[in-house]
Amino acid sequence: MSEPRPQTGAPAFSIQGVTRRFGDVLAVDDLWLDIHEGEFFSLLGPSGCGKTTTLRMLAGFETPDEGTIALRGRDVTETPPNRRDTNLVFQHYELFPHMTVFQNVAYGLRLRRVREPELTARVREALRIVRADELADRGARQLSGGQQQRVALARAIVNQPAVLLLDEPLSALDVKLRKQMQLELKAIQHQLGTTFVYVTHDQEEALLLSDRIGIMSRGRLLQVATPRQLYDHPADGFVADFVGSLNVFDGRVAEIRDGIATIFPGAVATADGGPTPRLAVTAGALTVGDGVRVAVRPERVWVAPADQAAAEPDGALLSGTVSTVNYLGAVTQITVAVPGVPPVLIQKTSDGRLTGIDDGVRVRIGWAPDAAFVLPRDGT
Amino acid sequence: MTALNRPHAGSSARPRRRRTRRPWLSALLVGAVMLFLFAPLIVVVAFSFNSIPRMSLPLAGLSLQWYQGLLEDPEVRQALTRSLIAAVVTALIAGPLGVLAALGLRALSERLRTIVLGAMLLPIVVPGLLLAVALAIYWNGLLGQRYSLSVAIAGHVLLALPFVILTMNAAVSSFRFSLLDAARDLGAGPWQAFRDILFPLIRPAVEGAALLAAAISLDEFIVTLFVGGRDTTLPVLMWGRVQRSVDPSLNALATTLLAATTILALLAARRTTVKL
Numbered sequence: 001m002s003e004p005r006p007q008t009g010a011p012a013f014s015i016q017g018v019t020r021r022f023g024d025v026l027a028v029d030d031l032w033l034d035i036h037e038g039e040f041f042s043l044l045g046p047s048g049c050g051k052t053t054t055l056r057m058l059a060g061f062e063t064p065d066e067g068t069i070a071l072r073g074r075d076v077t078e079t080p081p082n083r084r085d086t087n088l089v090f091q092h093y094e095l096f097p098h099m100t101v102f103q104n105v106a107y108g109l110r111l112r113r114v115r116e117p118e119l120t121a122r123v124r125e126a127l128r129i130v131r132a133d134e135l136a137d138r139g140a141r142q143l144s145g146g147q148q149q150r151v152a153l154a155r156a157i158v159n160q161p162a163v164l165l166l167d168e169p170l171s172a173l174d175v176k177l178r179k180q181m182q183l184e185l186k187a188i189q190h191q192l193g194t195t196f197v198y199v200t201h202d203q204e205e206a207l208l209l210s211d212r213i214g215i216m217s218r219g220r221l222l223q224v225a226t227p228r229q230l231y232d233h234p235a236d237g238f239v240a241d242f243v244g245s246l247n248v249f250d251g252r253v254a255e256i257r258d259g260i261a262t263i264f265p266g267a268v269a270t271a272d273g274g275p276t277p278r279l280a281v282t283a284g285a286l287t288v289g290d291g292v293r294v295a296v297r298p299e300r301v302w303v304a305p306a307d308q309a310a311a312e313p314d315g316a317l318l319s320g321t322v323s324t325v326n327y328l329g330a331v332t333q334i335t336v337a338v339p340g341v342p343p344v345l346i347q348k349t350s351d352g353r354l355t356g357i358d359d360g361v362r363v364r365i366g367w368a369p370d371a372a373f374v375l376p377r378d379g380t
Numbered sequence: 381m382t383a384l385n386r387p388h389a390g391s392s393a394r395p396r397r398r399r400t401r402r403p404w405l406s407a408l409l410v411g412a413v414m415l416f417l418f419a420p421l422i423v424v425v426a427f428s429f430n431s432i433p434r435m436s437l438p439l440a441g442l443s444l445q446w447y448q449g450l451l452e453d454p455e456v457r458q459a460l461t462r463s464l465i466a467a468v469v470t471a472l473i474a475g476p477l478g479v480l481a482a483l484g485l486r487a488l489s490e491r492l493r494t495i496v497l498g499a500m501l502l503p504i505v506v507p508g509l510l511l512a513v514a515l516a517i518y519w520n521g522l523l524g525q526r527y528s529l530s531v532a533i534a535g536h537v538l539l540a541l542p543f544v545i546l547t548m549n550a551a552v553s554s555f556r557f558s559l560l561d562a563a564r565d566l567g568a569g570p571w572q573a574f575r576d577i578l579f580p581l582i583r584p585a586v587e588g589a590a591l592l593a594a595a596i597s598l599d600e601f602i603v604t605l606f607v608g609g610r611d612t613t614l615p616v617l618m619w620g621r622v623q624r625s626v627d628p629s630l631n632a633l634a635t636t637l638l639a640a641t642t643i644l645a646l647l648a649a650r651r652t653t654v655k656l
Contacts, residue, residue, distance in 0.1 A: 059565060060564075060565075061561060061564075080564070081561070081564045081565045082564050082565070082566075082567045082568055082569055086565075087565060087566065088561075088562075088565045090558065090561070090562060092558070092560050092563065094556075094559050096559060096562070096563075096577055097559075097581070098580050098581055107563070107566050107568075107576070108567050110567035111566060111567040111568055112567055113570065155566070159566065159567070180496075279524035312529075
């Protein structure tokens, strides 16, 4: 029924040095990437970063100007979409409006000359997997957005492609439905074991769904990593900022002791007689005197009223004034103005420990050295 | 218009212009225009059912004798056959050509498309007489074809094509071409995608355009007169008979033609977005 799994360890997709230009615009710039068999891989980036163009090249709708694309070890660079063992779930579904749901899902099988009773059995099975079995006889025009999305998914998976390509398939749904469909997509991928290549600009979605994520910006692939690696060890400032929020400080390494670097921020200001402001980070390859850019996630920064603060001896320590407190339900976001550095964003679970943290209150903030990381200085 | 008619006319409020209180006046105007437009047609239709040959009102009685006469007239039957052949062939040629033209236009850049489309629509504004003379020179003078129904049909296609292209261009412009991507992705070759997705979805417009072409062919007169040779169609036959004398069978003939073209045009309009 389905094709044999590849005998060798060839990746599902091997993209080698692929470049695609539109006029003067470099949509995709020298992309090298292997997508493994059976993984959920996401291409994540802002609009116009080249992720959709990349996906369309994988589907066969665009041809690279340079480089090659291999599907399970076979060169498909010039192969048209109808001769590739891939299926695409389109952003706007593209269901055939003159057909019923059943006919839509059956279309790919009919082209492959799959006969009854196998045809009906496979269509029913695909509709069952996406939980749309009761829609089979509906016209494609009579479906809600969420139903269209399920049918579009069924129409693709029924062909049992080597790789399923998904182009922001959930972006047209409302938030609640999107959250639900994310979980279902993940479950379906797990159940089928099919390689998924998923394009999205939603970083939370990518983190939730993916085994690995490739971050793209301006046609370039910046980093490929697991969600956790991406979040904790971003390759540069763009990645760090795109995957979650980030506080960034520039400074110079003043001292290294026990593998921990103490850093004085660029403009050292000890205005109010508080402690000397200092940043801290795991030293790594840093040496004393280096100019350095230190980054820390908002949820890794602690905050306490100035008179109650008890800093770790070798942690970061800054003094400032609370400028905003935004209650977001489960979490609270606090912005603290610190002289000489950009405003610091802090995110904490909304609980009793935030008592006394209000607008205008003088506070100490800081973080443990291993909570921060160093970014290249030329990073965005 | 008077102050009395203004219910809440405060001193500061500007008097609002009221809609006319005299609907009979507008009804009269509309009626007059309608009468001017339709009186000749109504007269022809009415007299086609008259029971006596004399054309004077009121009608003497109702009868289908003039239609009966048409059916028994070999000249009329021959002309009717030719007219029907011309209409069907024109529809079958102009329809597919229009689809191809509209699809081809899509491949052009926006600027070029506007220019080419404009050129394709030109026959609409070129005087019919001029086209007829040009067709005569082209087919007979240059290509050496004898005047015949075939040459006339070539002329009908030329006249119908702009309207067909206009209709098909509107249909193709509103077609969602990403649906073809979806078909290609599911394994359809270009031809299969056309057959299974594009054609079924633009089919009403194709039918409408073909019906329109048939209607245009059916009552085409000038070109047929010039290049049809001895292959007389219904309009040309009518013209010949009017030259001799106005006899009541003409009313029946005219009514038949009127009914046929009206029905074709209505069927066409139901299928297309370009209303005529």
